[in-house]
Amino acid sequence: MxxxxxxxxxxxxxxxxLDDKDIDEFLPQLQSILDLFDEINSVETETVEPTFHVFGLxxxxxxxxxxxxLDREDVLKNVPKxxxxxxxxxxxx
Amino acid sequence: MHNDExxxxxxSYPEIEDLPMHENPQPNEINxxxxxxxxxxIHVQLNKLKSKLFCGCSTSYHNSEPNTHTCPVCLGLPGSxxxxxxxxxxxxxxxxLALECKLLDQTLFxxxxxxxxxxxxxxxxxxxxFPLAKDGRVTITTDAGEKVIRINRVHIEEDPAKLMHxxxxxxxxxxxxxxxxxxxxxxxxxxxxxxRSPKEARRFxxxxxxxxxxxxxxxxxxxxxxxxxxxxxxxxxxxxEVKNISSHKGxxxxxxxxxxxxxxLRMKNIHIKRETRHYDEQRGITILLRTKEEEEDYRxxxxxxIPLMNVKEWETRLRNEIPELPDAKRQRFIKEYxxxxxxxxxxTSDIAIANYFEIISKEIDPSVAASWxxxxxxxxxNYRDINIKESNLTADKMIRILKKFVLGEITDRNMxxxxxxxxxxxxDPEEIIKKRGFGKVGEDEVLLLVxxxxxxxxxxxxxxxxxxxxxxxxxxxxxxxxxxxxSDPKEVINLLRKxx
Numbered sequence: 001m002x003x004x005x006x007x008x009x010x011x012x013x014x015x016x017x018l019d020d021k022d023i024d025e026f027l028p029q030l031q032s033i034l035d036l037f038d039e040i041n042s043v044e045t046e047t048v049e050p051t052f053h054v055f056g057l058x059x060x061x062x063x064x065x066x067x068x069x070l071d072r073e074d075v076l077k078n079v080p081k082x083x084x085x086x087x088x089x090x091x092x093x
Numbered sequence: 094m095h096n097d098e099x100x101x102x103x104x105s106y107p108e109i110e111d112l113p114m115h116e117n118p119q120p121n122e123i124n125x126x127x128x129x130x131x132x133x134x135i136h137v138q139l140n141k142l143k144s145k146l147f148c149g150c151s152t153s154y155h156n157s158e159p160n161t162h163t164c165p166v167c168l169g170l171p172g173s174x175x176x177x178x179x180x181x182x183x184x185x186x187x188x189x190l191a192l193e194c195k196l197l198d199q200t201l202f203x204x205x206x207x208x209x210x211x212x213x214x215x216x217x218x219x220x221x222x223f224p225l226a227k228d229g230r231v232t233i234t235t236d237a238g239e240k241v242i243r244i245n246r247v248h249i250e251e252d253p254a255k256l257m258h259x260x261x262x263x264x265x266x267x268x269x270x271x272x273x274x275x276x277x278x279x280x281x282x283x284x285x286x287x288x289r290s291p292k293e294a295r296r297f298x299x300x301x302x303x304x305x306x307x308x309x310x311x312x313x314x315x316x317x318x319x320x321x322x323x324x325x326x327x328x329x330x331x332x333x334e335v336k337n338i339s340s341h342k343g344x345x346x347x348x349x350x351x352x353x354x355x356x357x358l359r360m361k362n363i364h365i366k367r368e369t370r371h372y373d374e375q376r377g378i379t380i381l382l383r384t385k386e387e388e389e390d391y392r393x394x395x396x397x398x399i400p401l402m403n404v405k406e407w408e409t410r411l412r413n414e415i416p417e418l419p420d421a422k423r424q425r426f427i428k429e430y431x432x433x434x435x436x437x438x439x440x441t442s443d444i445a446i447a448n449y450f451e452i453i454s455k456e457i458d459p460s461v462a463a464s465w466x467x468x469x470x471x472x473x474x475n476y477r478d479i480n481i482k483e484s485n486l487t488a489d490k491m492i493r494i495l496k497k498f499v500l501g502e503i504t505d506r507n508m509x510x511x512x513x514x515x516x517x518x519x520x521d522p523e524e525i526i527k528k529r530g531f532g533k534v535g536e537d538e539v540l541l542l543v544x545x546x547x548x549x550x551x552x553x554x555x556x557x558x559x560x561x562x563x564x565x566x567x568x569x570x571x572x573x574x575x576x577x578x579x580s581d582p583k584e585v586i587n588l589l590r591k592x593x
Binding site for chain 1: 148168176179181201209210257266271390399401402403
């Protein structure tokens with residue numbers, strides 16, 4: 001069962017503020033998702049190898065070659081806040 | 094520092110921090126020499142690669158303008174896909190093998206999720222279960238002899254962007270981000286908690302750095318090439334982690350500070366909480382960043398954009414590319430050149446010095462060369478904080494002056510002066526010898542000086558005849574002074590004895 005505290009923790013990890021109204025809305029939704037996973041979990045998988053990737057591709061590499069980088073003008077074009085060619089962001093510690 | 098957070102699950106630290114207080118040993122039961130438990134996590138930037146880990150951006154961003162080495166992949170733009178640099182995996186395997194780790198049959202990447210401006214994707218591509226390699230070992234020399242430090246794991250991950258706080262982290266109101274470092278290939282090397290003192294931690298780091306230099310996978314002089322997280326606890330006490338220390342000396346100092354802090358808290362019977370701290374290099378102290386309760390939850394899951402790797406089959410090929418490593422080279426130097434173990438250890442701790450010694454030993458008696466390089470040259474380089482390649486003392490110049498030394502043309506004392514001046518001025522040895530008068534005074538001239546000193550110091554001569562050895566020292570000093578240090582004291586003593 002998912003409780004209010006867990007939901008608040010998930011909100012914090014996702015940097016989303018949740019008020020009581022949000023919690024009342026999302027709690028049953030997330031619970032139904034978890035119920036579905038419980039159903040999946042009930043399948044016996046003891047002898048099944050884990051699937052990490054569905055295509056079965058292996059060992060895909062590129063050579064260590066340099067390709068041109070983007071122009072800084074283009075890089076910073078869509079940046080909302082910048083200072084001296086840096087991207088400016090709020091301080092989080 | 095947030096960006097180098099690592100999961101705790103891999104570390105086999107004893108889960109001792111949650112013990113109730115009364116089960117902790119009393120302060121007087123703590124032996125500060127054996128009850129300190131230290132483990133390290135070292136991040137090594139594979140900056141000798143040409144391109145980043147998952148994109149073709151150049152790794153030569155040091156000394157570049159901010160945000161000039163980026164592309165949609167390392168900026169985490171929507172729709173971009175990572176393409177793994179093969180050579181980064183090869184470098185990682187070489188390091189793992191040099192640390193005597195075992196490669197896993199199957200290895201894969203995971204997403205480590207967190208929101209922070211240093212990683213614009215919202216996650217770092219790293220490894221979790223199934224790292225590149227596990228269970229290695231490094232032998233270090235401690236004051237009590239050789240000691241094996243076990244390596245828990247070696248894994249590959251991408252470096253986050255560099256954050257700047259103008260006016261320092263405490264004062265700045267915002268963060269400036271330079272994405273040039275974002276996506277740089279990084280190796281994380283995790284030790285078991287086998288280190289028992291801050292000094293051992295430093296020895297371990299020196300040894301690791303030496304091995305990495307031998308492998309030629311990184312340039313340790315570049316900023317941020319090696320960054321260390323250090324974990325420390327006292328037996329029976331809680332563990333703290335000091336993050337993102339950039340020098341070996343810094344690690345030793347930060348750990349010394351933490352050790353003292355833990356001990357003081359223990360004395361006051363205050364329980365040490367598990368927490369993450371920052372080392373303030375200027376002030377030489379550690380500062381609380383956050384406690385265990387505030388630690389994040391990374392929600393690791395397999396990276397769907399990068400297929401599994403079965404690279405164990407590369408092992409033989411890559412093992413053959415590993416050069417002779419410091420321990421093997423040391424053994425060979427002792428056997429092949431007949432030099433002292435202590436000299437061999439000193440010479441082989443730096444690959445450039447080891448090669449330098451071998452070139453010089455082709456022309457000079459290896460014991461003489463070893464002694465001058467290990468005891469004098471290395472000290473002078475350390476003092477100036479430069480390496481042998483940056484110094485003006487080429488192998489050719491060293492051979493030329495050692496030849497003169499072996500022939501007795503230059504005294505010990507003047508050799509040291511000569512080495513210093515070559516390093517500092519870069520001038521030709523012959524020119525310096527001539528200008529500074531470093532050439533040894535000829536035998537005839539010494540004899541003249543000896544006779545002059547005997548004549549001018551009748552009292553001292555009388556004292557010496559009356560078996561006063563101090564008088565002899567006095568007379569030797571006089572001759573040495575007259576010859577400006579360019580005569581051999583032993584020769585002077587013999588001559589004085591002969592003529593008094």
